[in-house]
Amino acid sequence: MKTVQIIGVPEHFNFPWLMAIEEGAFRERGIELKWKDVPEGTGKMSKMLALGEAELAIILTEGIVKSITEGNPVKIVQEYICTPLYWGIHVAANSRYQTLADLENKTVAISRYGSGSHLMSFVNANNHGWSTSSLKFELVNTLDGAIEALNSGKADYFMWEHFTTKPIVDAGIFRRLGDCPTPWPCFVIAANDTFLTDHKNILGHILEVINMYTSEFKLIPSIDRTLSNKYGQLLEDVQEWLSMTEWSQSQLNVQTLQSVQECLLELGLINRKLNSDEMLTN
Secondary structure, three states, X not given: OEEEEEEEOOOHHHHHHHHHHHOOOOHHHOXXXXXXXXXXXXXXXXXXHHHOOOOEEEEEHHHHHHHHHOOOOEEEEEEEEOOOOEEEEEEEOOOOOOOHHHHOOOEEEEOOXXXXXXXXXXXXXXXXXXXXXXXXXXXXXXXXXXXXXXXHOOOOEEEEEHHHHHHHHHOOOEEEEEEEEOOOOOEEEEEEHHHHHHHHXXXXXXXXXXXXXXXXXXHOOOHHHHHHHHHXXXXXXXXXXXXXXXXXOOOOOHHHHHHHHHHHHHOOOOOXXXXXXXXXXX
């Protein structure tokens, strides 16, 4: 039995993995797949892959692309979610800010440098014609850290996945001023080079299993109720999220990868572009 450590954020996107593990689908292939939640997000997961603390990660596309261009010995092995992620733009419920325009030159809370909350603040600023060079950041690590930072005034706004944060909005802790969708497929599966060199056949089995689960995921009876109960979200919110979300069973498109790199380069978030064979497995 080969043990493989996989990491991801504790969000509804990753429920197919938890189902497959619970139902023993990987063990049937001789694989002990161990899931670990990483609430700190992409920056933390990139570091864990680099240090060999995990072999696989379900990770934001823009974050792992940036990390690979900076020398992280990792490759993208497959697209996971082929639709955009909707980043809600949040302020504290009692904040004086009422519109997105009010947030120009204000301090943004981020989980870590290199995480989606960091990178997407540049995309959002660019979308609104703000100067990205004047962005200011407050490091908060987790969603709980963001709640504390916004309510204490250490930071002014926070970007996080729309549906994950909606219960916090509904509870009157955050107000959402708008959304910023990623201009690319939002999640990929990444593996460190050591695992790819030593265990590519095992990776093939893992992808076969998860692709079977994701291709049938929306057809599971009452999956909306299961997700609502698991993640503490309203049933209608889960249904809306499911209608907007598509899982992929194929490799990230080369043209899409180039578009991501061009955007990050334009925003000054990376200083070089790599060829697709340096970032994608065959």
